[in-house]
Amino acid sequence: MSDLFPLKVEQAVSRRRGKVLVGPVDLTLKARGTTVVIGPNGAGKTSLLRMLHGIARLNAGKITWNCPQDEAQRRQSFVFQTPVMLRRSVRDNLAYPLRVLGTPRADALQQADDWAERVGLGYAVNRPATVLSGGERQKLAIGRALIRSPDVLFLDEPCSSLDGRATREIEDILQKAAASGTRLIMSTHDMGQARRLASEVLFILGGKVHEFGPATPFFEGPQTAQARAFLRGDIVE
Amino acid sequence: MTDLWDGLSRAFFLLVSLDADLVEITLRSLRVTLTALLIASLIALPFGALLAVRRFRFRRTTIAVLNALMGLPPVVVGLIVYVFLSRSGPFGVFGLLFTPTAMIIAQIIIIVPLIASIAHQALRELWSDYHDLLISMNTTHIQRIQTLLWDGRRALLTAALAGFGRAIGEVGAIMVVGGNIDHHTRVLTTAIALETGKGEFAMALALGFILIGLAILVNIAIHWLTQTEREGRW
Ligand SMILES: Nc1ncnc2c1ncn2[C@@H]1O[C@H](COP(=O)(O)OP(=O)(O)OP(=O)(O)O)[C@@H](O)[C@H]1O
Ligand SMILES: [Mg+2]
Numbered sequence: 009m010s011d012l013f014p015l016k017v018e019q020a021v022s023r024r025r026g027k028v029l030v031g032p033v034d035l036t037l038k039a040r041g042t043t044v045v046i047g048p049n050g051a052g053k054t055s056l057l058r059m060l061h062g063i064a065r066l067n068a069g070k071i072t073w074n075c076p077q078d079e080a081q082r083r084q085s086f087v088f089q090t091p092v093m094l095r096r097s098v099r100d101n102l103a104y105p106l107r108v109l110g111t112p113r114a115d116a117l118q119q120a121d122d123w124a125e126r127v128g129l130g131y132a133v134n135r136p137a138t139v140l141s142g143g144e145r146q147k148l149a150i151g152r153a154l155i156r157s158p159d160v161l162f163l164d165e166p167c168s169s170l171d172g173r174a175t176r177e178i179e180d181i182l183q184k185a186a187a188s189g190t191r192l193i194m195s196t197h198d199m200g201q202a203r204r205l206a207s208e209v210l211f212i213l214g215g216k217v218h219e220f221g222p223a224t225p226f227f228e229g230p231q232t233a234q235a236r237a238f239l240r241g242d243i244v245e
Numbered sequence: 246m247t248d249l250w251d252g253l254s255r256a257f258f259l260l261v262s263l264d265a266d267l268v269e270i271t272l273r274s275l276r277v278t279l280t281a282l283l284i285a286s287l288i289a290l291p292f293g294a295l296l297a298v299r300r301f302r303f304r305r306t307t308i309a310v311l312n313a314l315m316g317l318p319p320v321v322v323g324l325i326v327y328v329f330l331s332r333s334g335p336f337g338v339f340g341l342l343f344t345p346t347a348m349i350i351a352q353i354i355i356i357v358p359l360i361a362s363i364a365h366q367a368l369r370e371l372w373s374d375y376h377d378l379l380i381s382m383n384t385t386h387i388q389r390i391q392t393l394l395w396d397g398r399r400a401l402l403t404a405a406l407a408g409f410g411r412a413i414g415e416v417g418a419i420m421v422v423g424g425n426i427d428h429h430t431r432v433l434t435t436a437i438a439l440e441t442g443k444g445e446f447a448m449a450l451a452l453g454f455i456l457i458g459l460a461i462l463v464n465i466a467i468h469w470l471t472q473t474e475r476e477g478r479w
Contacts, residue, residue, distance in 0.1 A: 061381065063377060063380050063381055081383050082383055084381075085381070085382075086377075086381045088377060088378070088381075092374060092375060092377060092378035094375065094378070094392070094396060095371075095396040095397075096396060104382075104392075105382055108382055108383075108384050108388055
């Protein structure tokens with residue numbers, strides 16, 4: 009397997025009905041670490057992640073992985089801000105990504121049970137996914153994204169409806185994944201979480217990358233007034 | 246008034262005594278319509294799913310045509326099938342006119358647009374739910390269609406039941422292509438038309454009760470299915 013990274017983003021723009029959702033973005037992501045995308049509501053975090061993952065239309069510019077596009081695509085997973093629940097049991101939801109790849113049913117179901125246990129849904133494997141609570145849905149979505157052991161995992165506010173304990177458990181899982189080489193690119197509104205997980209921070213404002221750099225210097229002394237205001241919890245002008 | 250009561254009581258007697266003609270006609274009706282339904286579903290359900298997931302050039306036109314075909318008068322369908330199957334028609338050599346097969350063909354043509362259209366509407370909704378996830382997972386078109394058909398199976402069963410209701414109660418087309426031949430192509434609806442014409446109200450009413458019973462069963466099934474669907478169980 010070749011390296012996916014560096015990921016080069018050049019002048020990338022994503023529009024929807026004439027409105028620029030995000031961009032133009034210039035960015036280079038290296039092979040290691042966890043990138044945390046932060047910014048106010050409507051700044052374009054979701055749009056950026058979707059554009060990088062390749063499910064939002066790229067209207068201008070280029071996004072190049074260090075390997076063929078279809079291979080890159082296969083090695084990524086995405087956890088959506090509003091998790092998508094297939095109308096099946098929790099177990100079948102977890103097994104789905106493997107079944108699509110042609111994994112035999114028994115094997116896929118066994119891994120599904122294993123991942124249900126890991127994300128803390130062991131008690132609910134037989135429930136229809138559509139009756140899960142908001143937090144349980146997020147856990148399911150994370151398990152379903154990790155079951156393919158992706159090399160790149162996009163997460164769009166994956167812990168927004170989780171309680172403190174579940175958040176820590178999920179962060180644990182994410183940190184283990186990161187330690188074993190999964191590249192995480194996630195957005196969050198939880199600055200505590202951003203500090204705990206980030207090795208680099210991408211601060212986005214009005215669809216543009218406002219600040220991008222290693223996490224520690226960013227949290228200790230942001231370069232721009234807007235980032236400082238955002239970290240203080242003030243209104244960002 | 247006495248005629249009516251007399252007819253009703255004799256109809257009731259025909260029903261409880263399982264009159265041989267009555268049973269034969271009912272079974273033939275079910276065989277023709279269920280065969281038509283099976284074949285029509287095999288065509289219409291995947292087609293409805295395809296319309297939901299694929300964006301091709303004439304998609305809108307196809308959907309418009311589908312909806313227009315739903316309103317096609319069955320007698321006209323019968324006429325067209327008749328022309329194709331008649332001795333001088335392109336499929337005349339098969340000698341299918343006035344056989345149950347001809348009736349099956351006519352019913353398929355009548356219910357395919359209906360089933361496909363209902364299936365498409367239901368699956369379009371499901372697809373807008375699933376779209377992002379299935380695209381993100383790099384699924385093939387076939388896999389997307391399979392997933393929609395499986396996870397939408399309740400709604401699809403409803404579509405199929407609606408098709409059954411339409412086909413079993415249809416009279417114009419199968420009268421034209423089947424000919425209402427005794428012990429051969431006589432089914433519930435054509436028999437009712439005939440018996441009523443002859444003034445044999447008892448038989449007509451008994452056949453009518455069976456038809457009404459079937460319609461009620463189908464509607465209960467649809468109601469029950471949509472109910473459980475809304476409650477999110479499956
Ligand atoms: N499909 C769309 N059509 C039109 N506008 C859109 C569409 N999707 C997003 N937008 C707009 O683009 C902007 C960026 O949206 P985005 O979802 O990326 O924000 P975000 O940073 O993820 O916000 P949040 O923190 O609330 O999740 C918003 O103003 C939003 O209204
Ligand atoms: Mg968002």
